[in-house]
Structures are given as structure tokens and as C-alpha cells.
Amino acid sequence: MKFLIDTANVEEIRQIHEWGVLAGVTTNPSLVAKEGRDFIETLKEIIDIVDGPISAEVISTDAKGMIEEGEKLASLSKNIVIKIPMTEEGLKAVKHFKKQKIRTNVTLIFNANQALLAARAGATYVSPFVGRLDDIGQDGLRLISEISEIFAVHGIETEIIAASVRHPVHVTEAARRGAEFATIPFKVFKQLLVHPLTESGLQKFLADWASMKKE
Ligand code: E4P
Numbered sequence: 001m002k003f004l005i006d007t008a009n010v011e012e013i014r015q016i017h018e019w020g021v022l023a024g025v026t027t028n029p030s031l032v033a034k035e036g037r038d039f040i041e042t043l044k045e046i047i048d049i050v051d052g053p054i055s056a057e058v059i060s061t062d063a064k065g066m067i068e069e070g071e072k073l074a075s076l077s078k079n080i081v082i083k084i085p086m087t088e089e090g091l092k093a094v095k096h097f098k099k100q101k102i103r104t105n106v107t108l109i110f111n112a113n114q115a116l117l118a119a120r121a122g123a124t125y126v127s128p129f130v131g132r133l134d135d136i137g138q139d140g141l142r143l144i145s146e147i148s149e150i151f152a153v154h155g156i157e158t159e160i161i162a163a164s165v166r167h168p169v170h171v172t173e174a175a176r177r178g179a180e181f182a183t184i185p186f187k188v189f190k191q192l193l194v195h196p197l198t199e200s201g202l203q204k205f206l207a208d209w210a211s212m213k214k215e
Contacts, residue, residue, distance in 0.1 A: 001175035004053070004161065004183040008032045010045045012186040017049050019189075024052035026127070026161065026183040028083065028107065029059055040076070047077045053125075055105045057083035063092035074102045081105045081124065086114045091121040098122025105161065112146040119151065119158035127183070129164035130174065140164070141173045148178030168192050 002023035005016050008031040016022050025046055032039050039056075046054055054077070058069040070082035070093065081103040084090040094104045098121070105125040106118035110133060115126045128147060130140030144162055151158060162174035162182040168191050174182045184192075 001162075001179055002181050003189075004055075004181050005189065006031070006163065006165070006183040006185050008035045008037075008042055009186065010042065010049070013046055013049055016186065016189050022050060022052070023181065024054055024079075024081075025050055026055040026083070026105070026163070028057050043073070043076055043080070047079060050079070052079060053081045053103065053105075054079050055081045055083040055107075055125075057085075057107065058093075061085075061087070061089060063089040063096070066090065066093035067096050070097060070102065070104075071100075074100075083107050083127075084123075086110075086118060091117060094118065094121040094123050107163070109147075110143070112143065112150055115147040115158075115160075116150060116156075119156045123158050125159050125161050125181070127161045127163040130162055130170050131164035131166040133164075134166070141170065141177060144174050144177040144179050152178070 003021050004024045004026050005013055005022060006026050008027045013025055043056055056073045058066045060066045060069050066084055073082060074080050082097055083105045084093050086106050086108045094106060097104045103124040105127055106123040107127045109115050109126050109128040118126045128143045133140035133143060147160055159180035162179040165171060165182055165184050165188055167188060171182050171184060171192060
């Protein structure tokens with residue numbers, strides 16, 4: 001499983017990119033609004049940092065509008081992936097972009113049938129929202145397993161992005177269950193790398209080394 005960062009904050013992207021683990025970026029209208037900056041300018045800065053898929057979401061709700069918006073966004077870079085909501089109009093737009101060889105990420109996926117429809121319409125990626133399902137008392141990770149199984153059984157090449165990731169267990173389990181990507185908030189990236197025994201082990205190594213030099 002590869003790592004994407006789920007943010008529109010350029011500084012967060014820069015920091016995780018420095019770790020050498022970042023395969024790409026996902027944004028959504030809420031994340032962009034949170035930063036309060038121009039969307040296109042933000043995307044241009046992200047494009048300069050990350051050489052990998054960068055999902056940029058359309059806000060139109062009709063296929064024609066999604067196509068117009070998506071074509072403008074796609075003209076920014078070959079790395080831009082058009083993020084499209086899982087709706088009837090969204091599927092029409094996905095079909096169009098497939099013909100244009102423009103990659104799409106179908107977002108707001110909450111069941112396996114939605115994922116299968118998106119895949120058959122030509123989506124490059126589907127984004128099942130794990131955390132938001134957990135929030136309403138459903139098993140978000142189980143959805144990753146279901147989609148993964150269905151895509152494998154039917155030889156579907158659409159890739160799974162585990163989205164709405166809230167904590168490190170979501171990351172481990174998404175990887176175990178076959179998601180090709182997880183899109184992870186900055187805070188969760190920071191949680192992934194820490195373990196109390198790593199920290200205490202390092203302190204002990206350094207203390208032992210310092211005591212040896214004194215002898
Ligand atoms: C998916 O690509 C979305 O940007 C994101 O993962 C949504 O996460 P949330 O449920 O934490 O808002």
C-alpha cells in the first residue's frame with residue numbers, strides 16, 4: 001500500500017514529502033476551504049512538490065459542469081486526477097474522462113456496489129470513506145475488504161484509496177485488506193512513526209554511549 005496525504009496545506013505536504021514516503025495528494029472542497037487560499041494557486045504549489053497523483057475535486061453537480069471544471073484542472077499537470085462525487089452525473093463525467101485518458105478518483109463511496117459502478121464507468125481510483133462509516137456505527141474497514149475482494153474476483157484494475165482515515169489502525173488494516181493507497185491526514189502520519197519503545201530505546205542507546213566515553 002502506498003501513502004497519499006489528505007490535505008490542502010502545502011506546508012504539511014512539504015514536510016511529509018521530505019520523509020520520502022509520499023506517493024501523492026488528495027484534496028477536497030472542505031480541506032481547500034479550511035486553508036482559505038486560491039485553489040488553482042494551491043494546486044500549482046502542490047504540483048511543484050509532489051510527482052504523483054494529485055486529486056482535485058470538482059464542485060459542479062451536473063456532468064457538463066464537472067467535465068468543464070475537470071478539463072481545466074487536468075490542464076494544470078499530467079499528475080492531476082479529477083475527483084468526482086459518486087452520483088449519476090458523476091458516472092457520466094467519469095465515462096467522458098476515461099475516453100479522454102484523464103484519470104479520475106470517485107469519492108464519497110460508502111458501499112461496494114457504488115465502487116463497482118464507479119469502476120465499470122472507468123474510474124482510475126475509488127475512495128471508500130472508512131472513518132465516516134465507523135462514525136455511523138458501520139464497519140468502514142469491512143468495506144475495504146469487500147471492494148478488494150470484488151475487484152480481485154473480477155480482474156478490475158481500478159485502485160482503492162482508503163479515505164477518511166482517522167487513526168493508525170485504519171492504516172494497518174487498509175494495507176492488510178488490499179487497498180492500493182491510504183490517504184492520510186498529517187496528524188495521523190505523525191502518529192504512524194512513533195512508538196514509546198523506539199523513543200526509550202534511543203534514549204538508552206545514547207545514554208550508554210555517553211557513559212562509555214566518560215570512562
Ligand atoms: C477523501 O479523499 C477525503 O478527502 C477524506 O479522506 C475525507 O475524510 P474525512 O471523513 O476525515 O473528512
